[in-house]
Each structure stands twice: as C-alpha cells, then as structure tokens.
Amino acid sequence: MSPQRRTALSTLLPGKHTLPAVTDPAEHAAYVLTRHPGSTLATTAGAVLVHQGRLLRQALADRPEALALDGWASADLHLISHRGHDVVLCSRLGAGAPATALVTEQLTALGVPAVISLGTAAALVPELHAGEAVLCEKALRGEGTSRHYLAPGYFAHPDPHLTAALAAALDACGTRWRRGASWTTDALYRESAAEAQLYARHGILTVEMEAAALFAVGRHRGLPTAAAFAVADSLVNRTPRTDSPDTTAALEQLLTAAFDALTNTSVSPAPPGADTVVSRHNEQREASGG
Numbered sequence: 001m002s003p004q005r006r007t008a009l010s011t012l013l014p015g016k017h018t019l020p021a022v023t024d025p026a027e028h029a030a031y032v033l034t035r036h037p038g039s040t041l042a043t044t045a046g047a048v049l050v051h052q053g054r055l056l057r058q059a060l061a062d063r064p065e066a067l068a069l070d071g072w073a074s075a076d077l078h079l080i081s082h083r084g085h086d087v088v089l090c091s092r093l094g095a096g097a098p099a100t101a102l103v104t105e106q107l108t109a110l111g112v113p114a115v116i117s118l119g120t121a122a123a124l125v126p127e128l129h130a131g132e133a134v135l136c137e138k139a140l141r142g143e144g145t146s147r148h149y150l151a152p153g154y155f156a157h158p159d160p161h162l163t164a165a166l167a168a169a170l171d172a173c174g175t176r177w178r179r180g181a182s183w184t185t186d187a188l189y190r191e192s193a194a195e196a197q198l199y200a201r202h203g204i205l206t207v208e209m210e211a212a213a214l215f216a217v218g219r220h221r222g223l224p225t226a227a228a229f230a231v232a233d234s235l236v237n238r239t240p241r242t243d244s245p246d247t248t249a250a251l252e253q254l255l256t257a258a259f260d261a262l263t264n265t266s267v268s269p270a271p272p273g274a275d276t277v278v279s280r281h282n283e284q285r286e287a288s289g290g
Contacts, residue, residue, distance in 0.1 A: 017150055017220075025109035032072055032110065039072060042111030044079070046224075046262035047088035048255065049100065051119035051210070055251045056091040073106040074099075082259040088112060096186050097143035097213030104217045104225075114162055114224040116258040117214050120247060121182060121206035121229035124196050126236045131246025133177035133254055134205055135167055136227040139212035142185040142195075146216035155181070156215035159224035165264055166226045169257035175250070180205035182229065184212035196235040207235065226261070228254050 013019065032039050041047070050056050060066050060078065066089065069077040075093035079086050093103040104115055121134065128134070138155040141147070146156050170177045181204045185191060191207060199207075211227040218225030230250035233241040 012147060017148060025105040028073075028106050029109040029111075035071055036069075039069075040111045041088055041107060042113065043086065044112060045082070045085040045087050046114035046116065047077075047090050047107050047112045048258045048262070049093065049103070049115060049117040049119075049210075049214075050089060050091045050255070051093075051095070051117070052251060053091075054248060055118070055255060056089070058252060059089060059255060072110065073103055075103045080259075083263040085263045087259055087262055095188075096209045097145040097184060098186070100210040101145045101149075101213040101217050104214055104223070105221070108217070108221045108223050112223075114159075114226075114262060115214065115218065116162070116166060116225070116262065117210055117227040118251065118254045118258055119208060119210060119227075119229055120232035120241075120251070121208040122191075123205065123231050123234040123236060124183070124200040124207060125205055126234075128178075128205060128231050128234070129246075130231055130233065130242070130244040131250045132231045133170065133175055133250045134182070134229045134231065135163065135170065135177055135179045136182050136206075136211050136229065137163070137179050138181045139215055139227070140181065140183040140199060140204055141212045141216075142183050143209070143212055144186060145213040146184075149216035149220040156184075156212040156219065158211075158215050158226045159218060162224040162226040162261065165261040166228060166257060169260040169264065170228075170253075172260065173253055173257050175253045175257060177228070178205070182211050182227075183207040184209060191235060193235070200236075206231065228258070230254060 063080045066078040066080045069079060076091045078089040080089055093099050138157050140154060141156055150156060183199050183204050206229055208229055214225050214227060230247045232247045
C-alpha cells in the first residue's frame with residue numbers, strides 16, 4: 001500500500017461529523033417498542049448516569065419503589081420518583097466514552113429530555129483532594145468518540161442551563177464544590193505525568209473517561225447534558241484510589257443534586273399524587289398483593 005493510501009485510511013473523512021449515518025438510534029427505539037409496547041422516556045424529567053456500583057446500590061436501597069426497565073437500553077435502567085416526577089437512573093453502562101455515547105443515543109431515541117452524568121475523577125492539581133465535588137464546565141476531547149459528532153476542536157461543552165441548574169442544586173444541598181474543566185480520555189492506563197502537568201497549567205482540574213462524549217452527543221442531538229465528579233484519587237504525586245468515605249459522601253450529594261436539578265428544570269412541578277409511571281406501578285403492585 002502506498003504512503004498516500006495509508007495516510008488516507010488512517011484519518012477520518014473531512015467533515016466526518018456532518019455526514020449522515022447509516023445506522024439510526026431510532027431503530028433501537030423501534031425495536032424496544034416491539035418488545036415493550038408503549039415504552040417511552042419522554043414523560044420523565046431526565047436521566048442520571050451513575051458510573052459507580054456503590055452509588056447505585058445505595059440509591060436503590062433508599063428507593064425500594066424503583067421500577068426496573070429491563071431491555072430498554074444497553075444498560076440497567078430504573079425509574080424512580082423524585083418530587084412527584086419520574087427520573088431515570090441509568091447504571092452498568094460500561095466505562096469510557098464509547099459506552100456513554102451509545103447509551104445516551106439510546107436514551108435520546110427513547111425520548112429522554114436531559115442527561116446528567118455522575119462519576120469519579122482523578123485530580124490534576126494538588127489543591128483537589130478525595131471527596132471534593134467538581135462541576136464540569138467543559139471537557140478536553142482526549143477520547144476518540146467526540147470527533148464523530150463535533151467539528152475538530154479542543155473542548156466539548158455541556159448545556160449551560162442544565163449546568164446552572166445543577167450548580168444551584170449543589171448549593172441548595174450544602175455541597176462544597178468547585179467549577180472547572182476536565183480532561184476526558186479513553187486510555188486510563190496511558191495517562192502520563194507530562195499530559196497531567198500540561199493540562200493543569202491550562203486550568204484543567206480533573207481527568208475522567210466520559211464527559212466529552214456525553215457533551216458531544218448532547219450537542220449533536222440537541223439534548224441538554226451536564227456532568228459532575230467526586231474526586232477519588234490524584235495524578236499529582238500519584239495517590240491511588242482508596243474508596244474514601246468522603247468520595248462516597250460526595251457522590252451521594254451529587255446524586256441528590258442531579259435529581260433536584262432535573263426536577264427543578266421540568267416544565268412544571270407535579271402535584272401531590274400525580275399519575276407517574278412509578279406511582280402506577282406501585283398501585284398495580286399493591287392491588288396484586290405484591
């Protein structure tokens with residue numbers, strides 16, 4: 001193969017992000033409908049992506065009424081009720097940008113109106129410690145997914161209104177948090193000190209694996225997205241993850257704030273006793289003696 005052909009095949013087509021795709025996430029939604037008639041997430045306040053198993057277990061333990069939506073997406077989905085609204089809790093979607101993009105596409109096709117991603121991150125600056133919360137204002141595109149959705153550039157950006165709602169909810173919860181940029185990379189075990197130092201000098205606070213892809217899909221699909229992290233470890237004078245109780249506490253605060261942000265930005269608050277999917281399920285369970 002000639003050098004010219006090798007070069008051509010090693011790069012994306014110019015304007016790749018503008019090209020129509022052969023596959024369409026609407027096909028996924030149509031397939032789900034054949035197995036689960038009436039399946040839609042359009043009536044929910046939004047979805048929260050949860051990337052840590054311990055946070056999922058605690059969330060479900062606190063909400064025994066959660067309704068599993070088996071087979072709706074390439075992840076586990078549960079419907080919960082928060083302030084009279086249905087909210088989707090999305091978990092076990094896999095690590096990294098491609099998994100987040102795939103599941104977010106499926107949720108969008110099913111009609112979900114907004115998505116907030118919560119996870120852990122490593123600090124790039126010495127003043128960030130385990131258990132501190134960071135609201136992501138933009139994500140450095142160090143992964144390979146966002147270029148399929150966005151024009152070439154350094155950063156992917158969340159929805160400003162949803163991010164502002166999440167910031168307000170964090171304040172209302174009494175959470176100590178800071179706002180900053182994050183570096184998203186697919187290659188967890190190829191994060192170098194040189195990169196960490198370079199990005200820290202440019203004001204980037206954390207490194208994680210999903211935010212840039214989430215924001216890229218959101219921008220491409222017109223879906224409001226936001227992300228926040230609990231610091232779990234550090235790349236500065238390498239501090240490995242220790243499952244700090246402070247990190248767990250921060251994740252729980254982030255989850256509460258995410259639920260509040262989604263329901264506060266809904267069109268209108270649901271009145272007491274509103275007919276939600278979860279409330280209907282509970283009525284059916286009680287009627288059957290379950």
